Amino acid sequence: MDDKLQEIRAILEDVLAIDASGLTQDSSFESLGxxxxxxxxxxxxxxxxxxxxxxxxxxxxxxxxxxxxxx
Numbered sequence: 612m613d614d615k616l617q618e619i620r621a622i623l624e625d626v627l628a629i630d631a632s633g634l635t636q637d638s639s640f641e642s643l644g645x646x647x648x649x650x651x652x653x654x655x656x657x658x659x660x661x662x663x664x665x666x667x668x669x670x671x672x673x674x675x676x677x678x679x680x681x682x
Contacts, residue, residue, distance in 0.1 A: 636675040
């Protein structure tokens, strides 16, 4: 799980220019300042990096929600 969390941190920092150093599984995307377009970009990047389809994913409110969907 730590590797996946590190990868999500990298996505947020590199692609979305968000300081994700304090990111935990319990962090909400809203608290990180993600708007709807940022959320889409996060999902697309996660799909590419983890080779997974998240198009039918339920609403992702926290980092844990996203981590639960990753292989």
